[in-house]
């Protein structure tokens with residue numbers, strides 16, 4: 401769509417393994433499960449729009465090989481399609497735990513709309529849910545299930561929730577929130593066995609020896625990146641396809657964007673895969689512009705959100721887990737922010753809990769070079785935009 405918006409006139413074909421037209425995933429663990437969002441609202445490229453935009457959809461079709469010399473891809477239907485430019489936006493699949501395979505009946509993964517529909521249907525006739533994984537998806541599932549009245553037990557192998565991306569203080573806020581809402585949190589434990597009982601339920605045996613029973617289970621332990629095609633075609637990969645800031649791989653005719661791309665970002669030391677809605681959209685825009693020889697805009701500050709119960713959590717920038725943030729408002733009680741400053745006392749990252757205005761203002765402050773006045777920034781009565789030192 402970005403290519404068309406920027407004036408591309410040649411033929412565009414979109415090949416997708418799923419039988420559905422392209423859709424947004426964030427609501428799959430939230431509004432869709434709760435019945436608040438209809439699937440049709442999630443479609444980004446419905447067939448009618450694709451036809452209007454002259455984009456050919458080949459759905460339910462998997463690309464099995466890339467021939468870089470011939471500039472063709474082969475599909476599982478045996479078709480060989482030529483390309484001038486190839487964009488790999490293959491994302492990833494739900495990571496499976498060895499020996500703990502989802503069966504789509506009592507044990508589920510969560511990545512696709514089909515997964516979410518299966519979970520929703522099973523939740524409607526379940527009283528209890530076991531969630532494996534205390535990252536964003538596991539927590540959003542737990543919140544959706546509690547809101548739907550299910551008993552929820554959540555098992556997380558690490559010592560705290562979202563341990564890869566959150567500082568300990570925010571992990572503790574989330575643990576407190578879920579415990580208060582009645583989730584039985586089992587941190588620092590992991591299933592060694594998970595199986596359907598065959599009589600409409602599941603049992604899990606944990607490393608600690610605990611045995612858990614529930615009507616259904618969802619395994620939400622992250623993503624396995626779909627970079628095999630690129631690797632088989634001889635492109636450089638390292639848990640993701642390596643690209644330049646515009647998404648170009650080492651082959652000038654091939655780009656990679658979204659969850660599958662490992663891309664340099666000025667806010668990060670080394671090329672990184674940022675699995676977020678924002679990055680998928682920005683990288684699509686950058687690649688479209690690069691393909692059309694238009695200027696690529698500078699990278700934006702990474703942004704991510706999650707909704708759990710009545711908590712809206714947003715992260716702008718990449719918080720330094722070792723540094724001490726400024727506390728603004730009352731993040732512990734679910735209304736306030738944590739602000740990180742760089743060594744020059746400029747704002748570089750924010751985690752906001754039910755404080756979207758702080759994120760909106762931080763967007764305008766980050767990268768401006770303005771120095772933050774710590775006492776004013778800590779005072780939630782002072783708008784964040786007024787918490788900067790003014791030139792005398």
Ligand SMILES: Cc1cc2nc3c(=O)[nH]c(=O)nc-3n(C[C@H](O)[C@H](O)[C@H](O)COP(=O)(O)OP(=O)(O)OC[C@H]3O[C@@H](n4cnc5c(N)ncnc54)[C@H](O)[C@@H]3O)c2cc1C
Nearest residue numbers: 416417425426428462463490491492658659675676677680
């Ligand atoms: C349940 C859920 C909730 C989320 N919530 C949030 C949120 O609240 N905020 C946020 O910022 N992000 C969220 N995300 C992350 C966000 O959805 C992803 O970052 C985004 O989907 C990445 O888009 P993508 O196009 O790179 O990859 P994907 O969305 O994974 O799409 C890749 C597509 O390529 C297809 N494919 C793969 N290999 C092939 C092949 N060989 N041939 C043909 N097709 C292939 C796949 O089937 C898939 O349809 C969430 C993700 C999930 C799963």
